Amino acid sequence: MAEFVQRNLEETLPELEQIERVGLFSREEVKSIIKKRSGLEYRLNRLKNEREDFLKYIEFEKNLLKLIKKRRKKINYFFKTSEIEHAIVVRIQKLYRRLCTLYPSDLTLWLTHIRFLREWNRLGRMSQLITKLLKMNSRVPGLWILAAKTQLEYNHNPDDARRLLLRAIRHHPKSQKIWTEYFRMELLHAYKLNQRMAILQQSQMTLEGDETSLLKGELAGVVYKKAVEAIPDDIPFRLLFAKISQDFDFAKHITDEIYKDLQTTHPEKEQTWDALARRPLTLLTKVADETQIWKTEQACHKIYQDGLEKTPSVGMWNLFIGFLHERLLLGGSRDTSDQRLKLLLSTLEEASNHVELSEENFQLWMDAHVNCGQIDEAVAIAEKATTSHVRSAAMWEMHLRLVMRKFSPDEADSAGAADQICNLFDQAVSNVKSKHALSIWNVGLDWCLLYDRDRVEVIFEAACKEHRNVAIPFKECYLEFVAINRGLKKMRKVYRKLKVDKPVSVEFFKRKIFLERTQPEANTSKLREAYEDALREYGSNQPDLWLEYINMESSLKQLSSLQNVKQLHWRAKAALEGIHVEEFISGYTLLQLSL
Template sequence: MAEIVQQRLEDRIPGLEQLERVGLFTKKEVRLVIKKSTALEYKLHRPMLRKEDFITYIEYEIGVLELIKKRRLRIGYNFKKDEIEFPIMSRISSVFRRATAKWKDDLQLWLSHVAFCKKWNMKTQVSKVFLSLLAIHPDKPALWIMAAKCEMEDRNSSESARHLFLRALRFHPKNKKVYLEYFRMELMHAEKLRRQQKELEQAEMAMVSASVINKYANDPLTWDYMAKCELEAGLGAEMGAELQSTKEKASDTVRREERSCLVYEEGLKSLQTGTGCRMLSLLHAYICISVLQSTGDADGATRVAVAATKRFSQSVETWSCSLQTLMELGSANVDELFQEALKHVNPKVTLLTSIGSGAESVVKLHIFSCDQRGLASTVPAVSMEVKKKYLDWSYTTGGYKKARQTFRSLHEHRPFSKEFFLRMIQIEKEQDSLKMSNIRDYYERALREFGSSDEDLWLDYIKEERGPHGQAENSGSIHWRAMKSLEGECVERFVTKYTLLQTGHI
């Protein structure tokens, strides 16, 4: 026995020398470790073995490991682990094996061995311990489940986990818990495969996108497609699983929009802009000015407004919008720009007849600029007024077809005014061949914008359906939707007015 103990103590010497050499232990501490280890080794090799001696030995060795770990963190030394820690871990595992071989029925001892291997990242050893444990205790379903989970979650081995579950089912063919956990494992494996497939597809798309950009860098459609891909990148996941909070959802939307804008900006650097090609349209100028104002870019809005007057020097609407923009920004050049407008646009009676309210707007703007310069409407008001005037102008100059085209081009560009939709409804009703489907479409679009706060819009819609061209049976569903959509006092006002409508008083 003394020879065996002496041999095991000699096996410790290289590791202890390294501990002293690198400064993790002092010479005195090394002597104390040797003294304590000698006493523990003798207890493990006497004829009458006790479980408590094995546990004490293991606890002492684990304590030494923990102390080494703390000392390493304190002095910042992370080398020679294979010469210091690994022999100690191997020795502890060997003592665990001796103990479990002696006391096979002690599950706590087995599970302590498993916990030790997991904590110190001995993954291969964990599998061996479970195999030995299951060979002795195949009648315990919980152990099979624990072993399979360890293979799946700790070692990331779906095949090993499946093999263990199949073996467990041979021993426990009627155990529901084993079936449930096996099914759960297969679902996790399927999700893992789907995730890997998605990552591969994303990587492939990234490669294709890079190839497309390199090959068609001068095509605007390429950059537009790439920007839209960035914008829609998170929509699928968002539809599949709700984000935790409204704040998180908004943050994700902002991130996608920022990435999309970066792609557009990169594309603009690579492409020839429309400025040199004189491709600026009147509608685009209106939209650009409105966006720049809303973002606080006063200089940019001014530049676009002036550029629009040069591009469309005969357009009253252009001069009107440009003048109003300069007033919104408090520019000192309003009078100068108005005088320039009069050189190109003569607001006489003939001009008023041909272009409607456009010239009148110029005159009003002149009054504002000269006498009420401090008065300026908000940017949304500018946008809403321009849309309505543009719709009126389209109908006056191009008839119903042109008005429809203008409405279709504007109905997705917020903000809107209620009058914008009502004007289109009025235009539709003035036609000889009235289409009720179009009127319904206009009302539905208007209600999406103002349905929560405007009871009169719902009542007008109901009146249309009860009219000669509508379907009276639709009134009930519209009434039900109104009650669901309206908020606050609007509900009470709607109920009152609807009752009066039912009784024929309005």
Template sequence: MAEIAQKNMETMTVELESMFCTKLYTHEEIRRITKKRTDFEYKIHGLNKTLQDFREYIVYEQTLLKDIRLRRDKFRVGEKKDAIEHRIIKRIRELYEMAIQYYPNDFLLFIQFFKFCKRVNYVNTTNNIVTKMIQKHPNEEKVWYVAANWYAYDCNDLDTAREIILKGLSIHKDFKLLYKEGIQMELIFAVGKQEQKSDSMKHESSEETEEELQKKRKLGLDKIKVYLKHAIEHVDNCEFYIEILEMFDKYKFTEEVQQLIIKHLLNKYWSNELVWHKLAVRETKGLHYQTNPTFEYNGQSTKGRLKAAINKYEEGVEKVPSDKKEKMWSFYLDFLLELQHDILGVAHEFKLNMLRKVFEQASNEEFMSENYYIRWLEYATNDEEGLKIAEKGTTAIPRSVFLWKARLQYLIMTENDEEILNTFKKGIEKLKEKALPLWNALIRYHLLKFKNDEIEIVYKKGIREPPEVSESLKCQYLEWLATTKDFRAVREAYYSMANEKPYSKKLHITMSKLEMMELGINVKTLEKVYQLAVEQFGHEDVDVWINYCQFCQDFLKTDLKQHFQRIYEDAIRKLHVSLQDEFINRFNSYTDINCSCLSLPFPSSY
């Protein structure tokens, strides 16, 4: 085995010399390439070789190939491609062939080799690998798809592609992708020109007589019917048939096949909301299918097509079961919402009235999500209508913050204090910990009305609410007191709230800012704020200790070293051991005094 590895290395001599002579690689780089290849050669020819060894060797050669191309562009070197790139490509092919010989059961290896050969245009080798894939891995669904695709679009061999698809479907009867490929292939053939695939397999319709084109279409449609008949027997998937139907939308000559698919959808999947949505969308394109015998269709006008689409949506919301109605209404509403922005030959008033009507219907049936109530509010013509919509929304979705806030704001416009308060109480009862926007809205209303007594009552009630509400209101309350009352009232409220659980770090921060805004700063009362913060949060929060240090730095100029020493000792005693390192680092960085200079005891972990 070593002899084979050595012999293979000798065959690379010309290639390596060419890489050096063209100055693509230096002598040292050539040496590293040689060593790497030697290691790979000994691995793949050794007794303990693995598939991974082959994969790594192939990846290395492919990476080298890309690097050579980049260097050619960079150094503008164009010669000796036969001696370099072509030899590397050939080596990669041989490595794949050798790996497949040893590991024929690895399907992924076949696919990777197939893609490589296709990329470097090894047509004969690609044909061989496709044949081997079918022989070795017939139970892999993807084999049949890859093979059919290769013969149809790369080899321009439609007959072989058809045989492969039919054989593949005889084994994998429910393989949706293969059905789609077969139908797509026949559609392209029937259309007479390539629209979605590569340049191969083109048929210029201009070179065909109308009679020839009609024959091709009939032949293609006949084969499509065979695929559909087979699929209907074995594939139970609504989305699959909708996707197939969409392939035919723009081809009028496929109308018979479209009718066949729609009949199957309505027979088997009539309760699926996607079916009715698809049928409605088709109506807007003039692709009518009569499902309601009482509906008079007029597809000559845009408005007539729109009415036909609306009729399909209305049939859908009536026929689909309850567990699918919300989605059906969503399709209907999305369609009408999008329609508002379309420039169509339909009166804006008609489209808008339809949207409002359907919003009302969906709401009455209780199949409308929060998002649609929000969109409905955008189309309210006045505050009274907006209030009614918001009321419906909060009844249907009582935990919607947006809808309760909208309802309260509409009521605030009426200045009906009793109704505002009643709605506020209902809202906070439903929203609970999410009710902060309602508290803020009510406070703003009283601020605008200059009702200070009412504002204080609201604040005092709000600070008793859950922490998600009360923490913010406590801080706001202090700030409001600072602007409306004597500062003693601020301190009194602060100490009262600060000593009640749950404690609030934000409250201490707010109070410290307010204390520093006073004309004559009271250092003692300010220090009490920082002391209370470290007392309540000093076991779990490094920030409160550093904030205390900053206070000392700014206001306690005398005996600063002693203050820092005291803070350090208290922090080390109170902080959880997991936070002590962070504190020491920040303490040293902030105070610019090393702990050792303070003769401070280090934690036991040091």
């Protein structure tokens, strides 16, 4: 092994001599480079080669190249690049080749190698490497695109790029990415031809018919037609071609053809009308003022309305409403924003008369009225929403909040307001599944805490009998509420009642322990009772509970407490399961060190 390492190090001597001679590195720095390379070479020449060893060597050589570049700028010396940088680049290429040979299925390594060759302008070698990679991984569409892009952008060979993409299509006839990139490539080629012709305009050149069609991007139009033949019923796929062709001024006729074809082949599709309606906005210039923008939006509205006449579906209304909401969020002058808001509200109302609005659209409708200060109108819409989506917790919650908001603080204290809220709350919890109704119970509790405190405990007791999703968090809150408002004795009574009424969470017991410990004189027996109750339910998977209990006993500094600590330690190791035993032992060790 040593002879191979020595041979490889001797091959680096010419470049190191040049580096030292021209003053890029000192003798000590050169020795350091040799020492580092020696260590890396020995790692590469072991019986079992590791990927990380190659990557470390490559990273070292790349960093050396960066340092050489900085030193050249510092001393203003830019000669001998073929003797210095070229030798290092060749060495990195060899390392990459060995690495890719050892791990041929790792595309990341291949692509990193290609990127390195591109950075150092090794285009010939890069093309060879991509060709080799394609032979090994022809099933990856992105590699075909990479190969074609290399031929077009770096080798300036559109014919080879076209051949590669045609081969890719034969391998992947349903790949949308390949079809769109082929379309883009043809347009880019036509763009470059147009640029060349612009330079030669002063000459008396005449164009043949084929050349004129190339300049207009007719080949791209052919690609589009073949693509939709291969993938006929995908509207977003067709719109990708339109989005690409919009970036080229000379391809406007292709964009028009795409939209016309879309309207001819899929006139009943909602996505078709959405694309046609949004198109006028893409034709706006960057310097368009608000008046022009609003006129353009009105043209979009007209197309949406035409679409609704032919396709009056829920999806079509949703697309129209979504478009109006997007435009409203853009802001602008007050007049324009008011016009957009007015149109959105009228459209939502019209849509509700024809189809059933989604929860999102009802929410949008209510929010729009609330932002305008029209609470009564928002409440009326909330009634429609809860009628239309009677099982929706979000709609009932919004309905409750709006009705509460309708009353002023003075009105909220009245019996009529309380009765109206309670009746609406009862309707909500009876219609919404209990496991989804937590937000509704929270709204009811908030109301009672503010305006009807006599019903607070009624709410808590009713909620504790609901589904676990409601009962568990409400039991925790109930304890704290009673402790603050009714005293410790009442809290303990409520705790004894709730703990036997399953389910109870570990946080419920921790809340009880916290409330006991916050007293001026903590009751040790009550704390032990709470810990024992918690461990009875969760002792098999909560090492933290055992550690807290042990810590509490240790802090008492009594003989009986020390005996309890030993018993608790033994019980914990017997009760805990799996990985929780190790967690407990680690925590217990740290606890003993801190005491």
